[in-house]
Amino acid sequence: MASTNHGASVKNSDTYEALREDGASKQKAARIANAQANDSQHPSVKGGKAPPYEEWTKDELYGRAQELDIDDRSSMSKGDLITALRNT
Known part of the structure; x- marks a missing residue:
């Protein structure tokens, strides 16, 4: 390579x-x-120290998405945020 x-x-x-x-x-x-x-x-x-995303509040998920600069996060549901975070 x-x-x-x-x-x-x-x-x-x-x-x-x-x-x-x-x-x-x-x-x-x-x-x-x-x-x-x-x-x-x-x-x-x-x-393994953080709880699974399903246990996070939507505000916590949004904050993490903001840290990672995920586009369109403000219009996402909790499930959408979880999916976006896992795919980042």
């Missing part, structure tokens, strides 16, 4: 490119690649 410089925002180019080839969005691939390049983060370790 040819390594390409994706700029300062991507810390692990090989991981980024592999994730993109597997169909991950640019944002998701960058988040994972950067987490793997950061010694203080362990993206391969399952967290």
